[in-house]
Amino acid sequence: MRAKKMTKLDATNLTTIGQPLYRKEDGRLLTGKGCYGDDFNLEGQAYAVMVRSPFPHARILRIDTGRAKAMDGIRGVFTGMDCLADGLNPIPHAPVPSTHYDVKLTGPGGMKVFEGPHPLLPIDKVRYVGEAVAVVVADTREQALDAAEAVEISYEELPFVLDAERALALGAPTVWEEVSDNVLVDTILGDSHATERAFAAADHVVEKHFHVGRVTPVAMEPRAGIAHYDEANGRYTLRFTTGGPGVVRQKRQYAAVLHPTGAVATRHP
Numbered sequence: 001m002r003a004k005k006m007t008k009l010d011a012t013n014l015t016t017i018g019q020p021l022y023r024k025e026d027g028r029l030l031t032g033k034g035c036y037g038d039d040f041n042l043e044g045q046a047y048a049v050m051v052r053s054p055f056p057h058a059r060i061l062r063i064d065t066g067r068a069k070a071m072d073g074i075r076g077v078f079t080g081m082d083c084l085a086d087g088l089n090p091i092p093h094a095p096v097p098s099t100h101y102d103v104k105l106t107g108p109g110g111m112k113v114f115e116g117p118h119p120l121l122p123i124d125k126v127r128y129v130g131e132a133v134a135v136v137v138a139d140t141r142e143q144a145l146d147a148a149e150a151v152e153i154s155y156e157e158l159p160f161v162l163d164a165e166r167a168l169a170l171g172a173p174t175v176w177e178e179v180s181d182n183v184l185v186d187t188i189l190g191d192s193h194a195t196e197r198a199f200a201a202a203d204h205v206v207e208k209h210f211h212v213g214r215v216t217p218v219a220m221e222p223r224a225g226i227a228h229y230d231e232a233n234g235r236y237t238l239r240f241t242t243g244g245p246g247v248v249r250q251k252r253q254y255a256a257v258l259h260p261t262g263a264v265a266t267r268h269p
Contacts, residue, residue: 074144114179
């Protein structure tokens with residue numbers, strides 16, 4: 001068997017790496033021709049506003065929607081109990097990488113990584129500042145905003161930590177009652193004994209503490225969407241701001257939430 005001849009990489013032949021790329025989207029954005037969530041409007045549409053938690057960790061004691069429901073233009077005010085009564089499922093997620101090429105992550109002791117359920121609206125408690133607790137639907141945006149301020153929610157504040165290291169400490173407040181601590185992933189890769197021997201035999205060992213701040217995509221507009229139900233054919237049409245509509249459709253996230261069994265057949269256009 002003859003080995004293939006290895007050739008030295010010629011940087012001058014690279015077509016993408018290290019080369020300036022022509023930006024295709026700037027023209028329409030800079031000339032006011034960008035398309036955003038608010039550009040889609042339907043006749044007779046309603047508006048939804050979320051009532052969000054001011055606490056990072058608190059038990060929900062009571063939600064009074066009476067005053068909000070009595071205001072002008074209000075179509076409805078909904079809470080987690082309404083979602084439960086309607087049989088709406090938690091939003092499905094796949095937070096653990098699972099392809100053939102991904103690192104296989106495990107929980108403490110080699111157990112499966114715990115995936116906390118993500119209900120549309122919480123019933124028992126809130127787990128982060130800004131978590132949606134109720135949603136107000138009204139004829140206009142202004143009416144929805146006014147009614148959202150009229151929703152009265154009583155909380156019992158719970159202990160919380162805002163630092164990752166403190167969250168790992170023994171006895172730290174836990175986010176989920178289903179697990180004993182906040183350690184979700186504890187995976188060892190490679191040969192740990194060989195690694196220890198290598199460090200033990202090293203002439204110099206350098207240790208350094210790194211703090212990595214939160215990193216998240218920040219879009220030019222907030223998350224937004226508009227949904228339409230066609231009663232004649234029983235189909236929903238959803239337009240929303242995302243860079244990955246295929247992922248949403250592929251995982252059938254919306255269908256899994258709306259369908260009582262959480263599993264439906266979908267047709268792809």
